Amino acid sequence: MSLPRDLEALLLLVRWDLMRMWRRKIFVVMRVVWFAVQVTVFGLALSAMVRFRGVIAQGIDYYHFYLLGVYTSMLFSISVSNAYEVAEEFEEGIIEYHLSLPIKRSVLTVGRSIGGGLAAFLFTLPMYAMVLALMGGGPPLAVVASLGAALVFSVGVVGLVLSIVLSVKSGDATDILFGLIDAIIIRLSTVFYPSVVLARYAPYYYAALANPISHFVDFARTLFFFEEYRALALADPLLMISYLLGFAAGLVSAAIYVVERKLEGGGWR
Amino acid sequence: MGVAVKAVDFVKRFGSTVAVDGLNLEVYEGEIFGLLGPNGSGKSTTLLTIATVYKPTSGDIFVFGHSVSREGDEVRKHVGIAFQEPKAMWVDTPYELLLWHARVVGYSSSEAKVVVKEVMERLGLWEHRKKQFYQLSGGTRKKLEIAKVMIQRPKLAILDEPTAQVDVITKHALWDVVREMRSSGSTVIVATNDMFEAEKICERIAIMYKGKLRALGTVRELKDQIPGGDVVEISFEGSRELVEKVLGGLGGVSKHVVDDGRLVAYMNKGEEMAAEIVNALTGYGIKVKRIMVQEPTLDDVFFYFTGARLGEEQ
Numbered sequence: 001m002s003l004p005r006d007l008e009a010l011l012l013l014v015r016w017d018l019m020r021m022w023r024r025k026i027f028v029v030m031r032v033v034w035f036a037v038q039v040t041v042f043g044l045a046l047s048a049m050v051r052f053r054g055v056i057a058q059g060i061d062y063y064h065f066y067l068l069g070v071y072t073s074m075l076f077s078i079s080v081s082n083a084y085e086v087a088e089e090f091e092e093g094i095i096e097y098h099l100s101l102p103i104k105r106s107v108l109t110v111g112r113s114i115g116g117g118l119a120a121f122l123f124t125l126p127m128y129a130m131v132l133a134l135m136g137g138g139p140p141l142a143v144v145a146s147l148g149a150a151l152v153f154s155v156g157v158v159g160l161v162l163s164i165v166l167s168v169k170s171g172d173a174t175d176i177l178f179g180l181i182d183a184i185i186i187r188l189s190t191v192f193y194p195s196v197v198l199a200r201y202a203p204y205y206y207a208a209l210a211n212p213i214s215h216f217v218d219f220a221r222t223l224f225f226f227e228e229y230r231a232l233a234l235a236d237p238l239l240m241i242s243y244l245l246g247f248a249a250g251l252v253s254a255a256i257y258v259v260e261r262k263l264e265g266g267g268w269r
Numbered sequence: 270m271g272v273a274v275k276a277v278d279f280v281k282r283f284g285s286t287v288a289v290d291g292l293n294l295e296v297y298e299g300e301i302f303g304l305l306g307p308n309g310s311g312k313s314t315t316l317l318t319i320a321t322v323y324k325p326t327s328g329d330i331f332v333f334g335h336s337v338s339r340e341g342d343e344v345r346k347h348v349g350i351a352f353q354e355p356k357a358m359w360v361d362t363p364y365e366l367l368l369w370h371a372r373v374v375g376y377s378s379s380e381a382k383v384v385v386k387e388v389m390e391r392l393g394l395w396e397h398r399k400k401q402f403y404q405l406s407g408g409t410r411k412k413l414e415i416a417k418v419m420i421q422r423p424k425l426a427i428l429d430e431p432t433a434q435v436d437v438i439t440k441h442a443l444w445d446v447v448r449e450m451r452s453s454g455s456t457v458i459v460a461t462n463d464m465f466e467a468e469k470i471c472e473r474i475a476i477m478y479k480g481k482l483r484a485l486g487t488v489r490e491l492k493d494q495i496p497g498g499d500v501v502e503i504s505f506e507g508s509r510e511l512v513e514k515v516l517g518g519l520g521g522v523s524k525h526v527v528d529d530g531r532l533v534a535y536m537n538k539g540e541e542m543a544a545e546i547v548n549a550l551t552g553y554g555i556k557v558k559r560i561m562v563q564e565p566t567l568d569d570v571f572f573y574f575t576g577a578r579l580g581e582e583q
Contacts, residue, residue: 005375008372009373012369012372012373015369016369019365019369023360088358089358092356092357092358092359093352093354093356094356094357094358096317096322096352096356097352097356099320099321099322100320100321100322100345100348100349100350100352101345101373101374102345102346102348102373102374102375103345103373104342105341105342264322264323265317265322265323266283266317266322266323
């Protein structure tokens, strides 16, 4: 029995992004090695400093907090780096080629969002395994749920990336915008600072509250260290995962709107 | 004969630049149709709009009755395009790229392998299958684009300058491929700025210049639209005055020059008229020694309709 045409096309678009990632395997290995250095050398040093200064309350291990934070920042950065690849594809005319294929625009967008998200997810999977090992493992349910949430999160980020890159149609604007997004959004979140600390600064706190990165990282922390972090988490786990699902669905829908209604070839600056 | 493509008052603007201005034309099913014009004449914009890559600013284009503005999904089911600039990332290998393309256009995994190998061998691409795109020559890259359309076998094949920057041998091979596409049931639209190519492979030609359609028809029809475009040269033995008299009595000759034993006459439909002139001359006892009919080149046609020489416009 053959798959329905749209589903088959969607899977082929996912494959497109995975093939693209596979070609960059050397780059993946380099990033994983750098990540290993970051979570061992710098991560342990940072946690020791935090313990020494007593920033975090007793009974809470900042290293655990940091590990999932740094994984999240990596997942976000890798998902955002799709922007530069989509920009390159536009310059090389690949977007025009894709627009000419016998594929529905909605399928094209969803396929590229899932493909880009899945590629970022697989890229960071060795990093996730490293974090898991450094945390001393975790309940299987927590592992599965956090991985699922990671995939949803990265698909949402790629949806955002597609909407913006395909709207601005400019290599320079893409570089500036996504450099800023990558730098600022991570910092306006609970990736490295718990919400209780951020709560002292209202604008910072509300920015973190609206930030999907905070919801993903705190959801993952709650899954692994419920007792330890429930007082620090941004919200109830169900609310956080709902927020993430809404984020992904919303941004992929926005990307579909851009591709169906606005996007056409040419005009790249 | 059915209509494959129908452009109705099609306009495409990019900002303040008008790329195509009020295009109206029909491409018939099963023909090889040429869009002839220099760079910037609106050929590629028209083709990319037919392939739904661009959206019309106003007007519309219908492909087998489906609007590119409103029924893009339906249009794309019937259209395959070989872009002017080959589309691939520098690390792509031809085999991987074509295999993926074959799957997207509807082949199963096993069918895709067979058809890709077949097409690559047909185009002489098989030996390059594992090279990366940046290692391929310009001609090989062009063939890769054509291979996508050959694999797809669409009802409407669009080839945007398929032989630009390729050597003569490859050019002839690609012309054969274009004819094969038509023979296998595709309607083919070829954009070109090569007069010889247009004349060689296209059954009907649309001349575009500065975004507007300037002329449309078969090569013969276009040539015949040039007043006095054909030149008939006759060498004869006999009285010059008599020849003048005979020519004066014939209609359809725009201009003629007679000197010692040689008549040069300008007219339309030169081949038919030449026979008439010869009959008239021999009827008056003038001996005709040699006849030569020259028709205008497509370059002359382009000049006549646009006021520009194609070579100067590139």
